[in-house]
Amino acid sequence: MYFSILQAPRCKIHTLSSAWWDTLQSFGWGSGKGSGVRLLSCNSYGVETGPARRWSRTVTSETEGRNKTSSSKQSSIRQKILDGSVTTSTKFNASKAEIGQAQNIQHWNVQQTIAEKKVLASLVTIIVFDIETTGFSRVNERIIEIALQDLHGGKNSTFQTLVNPGRHVPNHHVHGITTHMVSRPDVPRMEDLIPILLAYVRSRQKPGGNVVFVAHNGRTFDVPFLINEFSRCSIEIPSDWLFVDTLALARELRKSEGSKAPKLSVKGLREHFGIQLIDSAHRAMSNVHSLSLILQRLTFDLRIPVSGLVERSFSASDLINSKKKS
DNA sequence: GGCCCTCTTTAGGGCCTT
Numbered sequence: 001m002y003f004s005i006l007q008a009p010r011c012k013i014h015t016l017s018s019a020w021w022d023t024l025q026s027f028g029w030g031s032g033k034g035s036g037v038r039l040l041s042c043n044s045y046g047v048e049t050g051p052a053r054r055w056s057r058t059v060t061s062e063t064e065g066r067n068k069t070s071s072s073k074q075s076s077i078r079q080k081i082l083d084g085s086v087t088t089s090t091k092f093n094a095s096k097a098e099i100g101q102a103q104n105i106q107h108w109n110v111q112q113t114i115a116e117k118k119v120l121a122s123l124v125t126i127i128v129f130d131i132e133t134t135g136f137s138r139v140n141e142r143i144i145e146i147a148l149q150d151l152h153g154g155k156n157s158t159f160q161t162l163v164n165p166g167r168h169v170p171n172h173h174v175h176g177i178t179t180h181m182v183s184r185p186d187v188p189r190m191e192d193l194i195p196i197l198l199a200y201v202r203s204r205q206k207p208g209g210n211v212v213f214v215a216h217n218g219r220t221f222d223v224p225f226l227i228n229e230f231s232r233c234s235i236e237i238p239s240d241w242l243f244v245d246t247l248a249l250a251r252e253l254r255k256s257e258g259s260k261a262p263k264l265s266v267k268g269l270r271e272h273f274g275i276q277l278i279d280s281a282h283r284a285m286s287n288v289h290s291l292s293l294i295l296q297r298l299t300f301d302l303r304i305p306v307s308g309l310v311e312r313s314f315s316a317s318d319l320i321n322s323k324k325k326s
Numbered sequence: 327g328g329c330c331c332t333c334t335t336t337a338g339g340g341c342c343t344t
Contacts, residue, residue, distance in 0.1 A: 133344050138327075141344075174344055220328045221343035247342060251330070265342065282344075323327095 121306035123209030126151045127201070128295060130215060130287040131222050132175045134165055138224040143190065144169055144182050146197070147284035149292055150204045159200050160285045164189045175282040191233045198238070210240045212313055216266050216291055219245040219314065227316050242313035246291060249298040249312070256302070266290055273297045 129148040135141035142165030150157045162177065164187045169179045181187070188196070205211055215222040223243050230237050250269055254261035262272030266287060270277065275293045279286040299309070 131344085136327090136344055144344095171344060215343090217328090217341095217343040224327080225343095247329085250342095263341090 123206050124306050124310060125201075125204050125206055125209060125211045126214060126306070126309070127204065127211055128214045128288050128292045129222065130284040130291065131225055132177055132282065132284050133225060134167065134169050135171055136221075138221070138228055141225075142167060143225055143229055144177050145175070145284045146193075147288045148200070149285075149288045151292060151295075152204070156200075156203070158285070158288075159197075161193065162187045163193055177283075190229050194230065194233055194235050198235075201238075201241075205240075210242055210310075211238075212242045212244055212309055214244045214246060214291065214295055214309075216287075216294075217245065217247045218243055219248070219319070223316065223319060227319065237316040239315070239317075242310065242315055244309050244313050246295055246298060249295075249302060249304070252302055253298060266294065269294045269298075 127148050127150050129146065131143045131147075132145035133141050133143050143163050144165050145160075145162050147160040148158065162182050164182045164184075166189060169177060169182060172178045201211055213223075227237060246269075247264060250262065250264045254264065262268050269275075270290050270293075273294060275290055275297075277286070278289045298304070302308075304312075
């Protein structure tokens with residue numbers, strides 16, 4: 001069976017990811033298990049360096065708590081993180097003593113917020129993923145390649161495999177994946193792959209925590225494809241899987257940057273952030289490389305902590321239910 | 327197909343994904 005967990009790229013990937021995770025931890029967002037790896041390895045990917053300048057930021061109190069009405073099981077971690085946020089922007093109109101007391105409370109609230117976010121964010125596993133398919137139709141086409149990268153890094157932080165769709169691959173001119181390549185006996189079919197994929201994700205998941213999968217245009221492309229493939233195999237997508245769409249984050253950045261706004265495609269964002277392309281632009285792992293770096297830059301520029309990603313996430317059942325309603 | 331924007335909302339076009 002052709003089934004690879006890339007060795008050489010994995011090393012590069014996980015050092016980058018660890019650096020990002022370390023950065024989050026320094027903001028009080030990470031898990032507290034720092035690897036000590038710095039952004040040095042960004043150079044090998046052509047990303048401008050200067051971590052002290054680019055990645056330094058003071059922690060400020062935030063007012064959160066939007067979208068608290070979700071009642072689905074899949075939103076449990078989203079609820080935990082959102083409920084853990086504490087408002088610290090209260091205006092005081094009182095004596096010095098009262099102000100001092102209030103400031104102490106405010107200071108305590110900030111510390112509490114940071115501590116709670118640190119604990120809650122430590123329960124989240126962030127996995128960037130991408131798929132290649134036989135076409136655009138979520139109903140009629142099939143996945144032929146899937147790649148994942150756990151941004152926490154470490155051993156086996158990446159996962160990649162071709163998938164046998166059991167049909168002709170008409171669009172090999174797009175990604176270079178031919179019918180012959182996916183028809184080899186060592187390439188798994190989706191029904192064989194899903195149990196392996198589930199086991200891999202479980203191996204990356206923190207006890208009691210959720211997984212946040214990140215993809216570009218995931219809401220309307222990657223996630224519906226996954227839902228349909230799982231459905232064909234009569235397997236449910238785990239209830240603790242959440243999804244984040246970087247296209248939505250890019251739209252947020254476009255709003256905030258005005259005339260300097262980037263194009264919204266992966267290529268446009270890569271060019272905007274000065275991220276060098278690794279390998280083919282239309283292979284899943286190459287796109288995962290790019291998207292991991294794009295996610296880092298988007299979350300940095302938009303000042304989005306892990307809880308902010310969870311707040312923007314959606315579940316598979318969210319998509320299924322919205323489709324039923326429509 | 328879904329989202330966003332606008333020359334809009336009783337609509338239509340552009341963008342994003344392979």
